[in-house]
Amino acid sequence: MSAPHLTPVETKMPDLEGLLLVQKKAALADPMPDRATRIRRLDKLHNAVVDNRARIIAACNKDFSSRAAAETQLAEIGPILEGIAYYRKRLKKFMKPQRRHAPMTTMPARVEVHYQPVGVVGIVVPWNFPFFLGLSPLVGAIAAGNRAMIKTSEFAPASGELMKSLLSEAFGEDEVAVVTGGVDVATEFTKLPFDHLVFTGSTQVGKIVMRAAAENLTPVTLELGGKSPAIIHPDYPLDEAASRIGFGKGFNAGQICVSPDYVLCPRDKVNAFATQFADTMSKAYPAVRDNADFTAIITDRQKQRLEGYLKDAEEKGAEIIRINPKNEDFSGTRKMPLTIVLGATDDMLVMQEEIFGPILPVIPYDTMDDAIAYVHARPRPLALYYFDWDKARGDDILAKTHSGGVCINDTVMHVGVDDIPFGGIGPSGMGHYHGEEGFRTFSKAKGVLRKGKINATAFVAPPWGNASFKGLM
Ligand code: NAD
Numbered sequence: 343m344s345a346p347h348l349t350p351v352e353t354k355m356p357d358l359e360g361l362l363l364v365q366k367k368a369a370l371a372d373p374m375p376d377r378a379t380r381i382r383r384l385d386k387l388h389n390a391v392v393d394n395r396a397r398i399i400a401a402c403n404k405d406f407s408s409r410a411a412a413e414t415q416l417a418e419i420g421p422i423l424e425g426i427a428y429y430r431k432r433l434k435k436f437m438k439p440q441r442r443h444a445p446m447t448t449m450p451a452r453v454e455v456h457y458q459p460v461g462v463v464g465i466v467v468p469w470n471f472p473f474f475l476g477l478s479p480l481v482g483a484i485a486a487g488n489r490a491m492i493k494t495s496e497f498a499p500a501s502g503e504l505m506k507s508l509l510s511e512a513f514g515e516d517e518v519a520v521v522t523g524g525v526d527v528a529t530e531f532t533k534l535p536f537d538h539l540v541f542t543g544s545t546q547v548g549k550i551v552m553r554a555a556a557e558n559l560t561p562v563t564l565e566l567g568g569k570s571p572a573i574i575h576p577d578y579p580l581d582e583a584a585s586r587i588g589f590g591k592g593f594n595a596g597q598i599c600v601s602p603d604y605v606l607c608p609r610d611k612v613n614a615f616a617t618q619f620a621d622t623m624s625k626a627y628p629a630v631r632d633n634a635d636f637t638a639i640i641t642d643r644q645k646q647r648l649e650g651y652l653k654d655a656e657e658k659g660a661e662i663i664r665i666n667p668k669n670e671d672f673s674g675t676r677k678m679p680l681t682i683v684l685g686a687t688d689d690m691l692v693m694q695e696e697i698f699g700p701i702l703p704v705i706p707y708d709t710m711d712d713a714i715a716y717v718h719a720r721p722r723p724l725a726l727y728y729f730d731w732d733k734a735r736g737d738d739i740l741a742k743t744h745s746g747g748v749c750i751n752d753t754v755m756h757v758g759v760d761d762i763p764f765g766g767i768g769p770s771g772m773g774h775y776h777g778e779e780g781f782r783t784f785s786k787a788k789g790v791l792r793k794g795k796i797n798a799t800a801f802v803a804p805p806w807g808n809a810s811f812k813g814l815m
Pocket residue numbers: 466467468469470471475493494495496523524525528529532542543544545547548550551564565566567568598599600696698724766770771
């Protein structure tokens with residue numbers, strides 16, 4: 343094993359309440375920032391990211407001990423900049439009050455919905471995409487006119503420190519503030535009376551965070567985890583399935599909330615799929631140990647957790663296929679090869695817990711109804727992947743299953759689409775960010791009724807006598 347992955351020890355608790363007070367005061371002083379102010383803030387964030395691409399790549403590489411530079415570009419830097427461009431372009435439309443229908447009883451009147459900044463948004467970040475999962479919610483929060491405080495992950499300390507330094511150069515602490523620290527800081531952070539709290543992390547910690555937020559009646563957006571299935575239709579070519587599923591499993595070594603967790607494969611194709619998957623992924627990653635394209639596991643503890651799943655599955659009778667084309671030894675590193683598990687059953691840890699690593703169980707099914715029933719029998723996942731060229735059958739799966747999001751004939755890529763909401767359902771989360779839904783998440787939709795000089799309400803007021811409201815309702 344490598345040297346223990348040290349987590350930073352916060353020497354003292356940051357003055358969280360003081361920071362929140364500064365931001366709340368600033369929000370009161372400028373409660374409805376105009377479009378130009380919001381764009382200025384988005385541009386400051388854009389420049390902080392663009393001017394520090396190399397440092398962001400280096401920080402992620404340091405935290406993971408080896409993180410593919412292309413992955414940091416594709417999954418951290420690129421989508422943050424695209425999210426900024428998305429809101430920059432649509433702010434005018436999203437900020438505009440909407441005219442709504444006025445019922446007869448209120449006439450003459452004008453009815454509107456105003457989207458008002460909520461105030462101060464708290465953002466709690468996990469380690470797996472330490473920039474994207476902090477800055478992507480921040481983009482939505484700023485676009486909607488809010489101030490924000492970010493708590494970074496203790497397991498990505500280099501990224502956390504860099505984010506703190508970049509954002510403190512770009513923003514006053516009354517606009518955006520970053521705090522680092524461990525669970526003690528996170529616990530106090532989530533107890534603050536934010537106007538909205540976005541938590542990205544495990545389902546288990548999500549429950550603790552929601553309980554803390556409930557004390558303040560702070561609304562939460564919970565971006566959690568889970569086991570996202572990939573279903574292959576019997577007609578689907580296995581080489582296509584292998585490369586598309588392999589992309590989502592190999593990227594960041596499977597440490598993605600929407601990584602395909604397991605595959606549901608027609609029973610007679612399980613062995614052929616496993617062979618194809620091993621072949622395809624050996625070409626994508628001809629070596630693993632010193633291959634800079636293949637990201638390492640974030641900590642020794644996480645690697646032990648994943649190795650523990652394999653040991654448990656093997657002891658209970660599963661077949662373990664390590665995709666290790668060069669027969670490398672991984673001891674002393676946090677690298678771990680892509681590994682297929684055949685014969686996985688419900689009593690194995692690998693089918694009970696979110697894998698969040700480069701392990702792929704392949705589960706046989708006999709009929710599509712069986713495959714759907716398998717998904718229904720488990721908690722609602724964050725993503726669902728379906729592989730089939732037939733659109734009608736794809737629509738059928740969409741109608742019959744629940745999940746946070748879906749990719750048909752691909753994996754993971756829907757998260758990068760700015761114009762659709764991102765968020766889970768049930769144990770995989772609640773609420774959304776990205777897209778118009780994200781802007782609305784960080785806004786109070788305030789219903790407004792405006793009346794003029796004519797007081798028609800007098801006609802629907804006491805004394806009632808024998809009033810009849812026929813025609814009105
Ligand atoms: P985690 O839940 O352990 O930690 C996430 C954050 O919560 C960290 O900043 C941590 O400091 C903080 N935290 C830890 N204990 C806390 C407590 N008691 N009270 C308040 N805050 C606390 O998750 P992780 O290991 O960093 O990330 C992996 C998990 O995140 C996986 O389950 C994954 O699926 C999920 N995830 C979800 C998404 C999504 O968008 N849905 C994205 C990435 C990761």
